[in-house]
Amino acid sequence: MELACTDEEEEFRARLREWLAAELPGLPPKPDPLDWPARRAYDCGWQRRLYDAGYGHVHWDASPTQRLIFLEETERAGAPYVGANFVGLLHAGPTIAAEGTPEQRDRWLEPVLRGDEVWCQGFSEPEAGSDLAALRTRAVRDGDAYVVTGQKIWTSHAEAADWCELLVRTDPDAPKHRGITWLAMPMDAPGITVRPLRTLAGSTEFAEMFLDEVRVPVGNRVGEENDGWRVTMVTLSFERGTAFVGEVVACRRVLGELARTARKNGTWDDPVLRRRLGRLGAEFQALWRLTQWNVSEAQASGGVPGTGGSVFKLRYSHARQELYDTAAAVLGPEALDLAREWNQDRLSSLSYTIAAGTSQIQQNIVAERILGLPKGR
Ligand SMILES: Cc1cc2nc3c(=O)[nH]c(=O)nc-3n(C[C@H](O)[C@H](O)[C@H](O)COP(=O)(O)OP(=O)(O)OC[C@H]3O[C@@H](n4cnc5c(N)ncnc54)[C@H](O)[C@@H]3O)c2cc1C
Numbered sequence: 360m361e362l363a364c365t366d367e368e369e370e371f372r373a374r375l376r377e378w379l380a381a382e383l384p385g386l387p388p389k390p391d392p393l394d395w396p397a398r399r400a401y402d403c404g405w406q407r408r409l410y411d412a413g414y415g416h417v418h419w420d421a422s423p424t425q426r427l428i429f430l431e432e433t434e435r436a437g438a439p440y441v442g443a444n445f446v447g448l449l450h451a452g453p454t455i456a457a458e459g460t461p462e463q464r465d466r467w468l469e470p471v472l473r474g475d476e477v478w479c480q481g482f483s484e485p486e487a488g489s490d491l492a493a494l495r496t497r498a499v500r501d502g503d504a505y506v507v508t509g510q511k512i513w514t515s516h517a518e519a520a521d522w523c524e525l526l527v528r529t530d531p532d533a534p535k536h537r538g539i540t541w542l543a544m545p546m547d548a549p550g551i552t553v554r555p556l557r558t559l560a561g562s563t564e565f566a567e568m569f570l571d572e573v574r575v576p577v578g579n580r581v582g583e584e585n586d587g588w589r590v591t592m593v594t595l596s597f598e599r600g601t602a603f604v605g606e607v608v609a610c611r612r613v614l615g616e617l618a619r620t621a622r623k624n625g626t627w628d629d630p631v632l633r634r635r636l637g638r639l640g641a642e643f644q645a646l647w648r649l650t651q652w653n654v655s656e657a658q659a660s661g662g663v664p665g666t667g668g669s670v671f672k673l674r675y676s677h678a679r680q681e682l683y684d685t686a687a688a689v690l691g692p693e694a695l696d697l698a699r700e701w702n703q704d705r706l707s708s709l710s711y712t713i714a715a716g717t718s719q720i721q722q723n724i725v726a727e728r729i730l731g732l733p734k735g736r
Pocket of ligand 1: 480
């Protein structure tokens with residue numbers, strides 16, 4: 360399925376393709392996926408090159424079609440994806456662009472686009488993951504600062520981050536959705552302890568964060584005090600609606616490679632496997648169509664994606680897992696080689712039905728907010 364492009368958009372594609380062809384051979388080799396500081400340097404270096412060439416803004420300011428062309432072309436050329444810049448570029452930055460004051464936009468957006476500053480997300484807490492509004496991390500106003508105390512968990516990129524989009528409880532007496540505030544916390548503030556957690560794939564990509572009387576300036580609050588749930592819905596709609604879009608393109612490439620490998624190694628003769636590959640082909644085509652729709656819909660409604668993102672997130676995370684299960688069936692014992700980047704992707708695919716809200720939660724959202732069904736519990 361190809362995008363219908365205007366002459367101007369085709370020109371954008373041709374220029375980008377030419378730029379990638381010139382730029383990629385000079386790119387340093389990919390770092391060890393388990394070496395997190397090196398990964399940060401590599402990902403930020405790539406973002407800087409994009410910025411210098413005029414493509415740094417593409418996830419925010421470009422037209423939906425240009426954004427999709429960018430994703431198609433960078434993937435086709437084998438260019439790096441956002442990596443450590445995931446939160447900053449794809450949901451903290453867009454939230455600040457939509458909800459921040461002009462001063463906040465001036466302070467935070469450009470460094471993200473230049474690859475100078477990395478963000479992480481401090482939303483989840485023990486016993487407040489799916490039920491996010493149950494969070495207990497407290498922030499008490501003291502003059503021109505909030506004093507924050509509590510614990511966060513599963514904070515991706517915490518070790519590498521300069522800033523954290525942080526949810527805190529500012530009114531413990533209000534109903535749980537009404538007492539929350541969204542803050543930008545500098546990760547070098549005294550009182551923050553980051554304790555890395557090791558994943559199945561061996562990476563310390565995420566961490567626990569302990570916050571002990573951390574002072575965050577009141578000027579770092581995005582939105583009003585106690586209005587953080589509304590701002591959070593904006594962040595989550597970017598996270599579920601448009602942040603994973605680029606990965607669909609990568610999955611389509613992996614599927615193509617798998618089909619070619621299956622033809623070569625004889626597994627293609629297995630009709631069950633062939634059917635699985637065919638069904639996945641149809642699924643990723645449908646997801647690409649849904650992606651186009653989500654990105655255009657977000658653009659049409661002032662830049663913020665709607666609840667349709669939950670449909671995408673639900674289908675995409677399951678399709679991704681099935682893709683890597685099928686890959687294991689095609690590759691056989693080779694699929695167990697942990698040193699291969701491919702295998703890191705296979706192991707991390709298990710987490711996609713949990714991260715950014717579990718499948719059960721997405722199903723609840725689809726049932727209640729899209730289909731208008733009554734609340735389950
Ligand atoms: C790879 C990865 C990266 C992550 N990165 C971050 C990050 O950077 N920052 C961050 O803040 N968080 C992050 N998370 C945390 C993630 O958002 C939570 O794990 C997720 O929201 C689920 O919360 P939980 O783990 O507390 O599970 P729980 O809420 O304890 O859920 C356990 C099970 O119960 C089900 N369940 C719970 N409530 C309901 C309900 N009402 N209806 C139906 N079923 C229900 C869930 O679907 C799930 O199957 C990450 C998670 C992963 C896996």
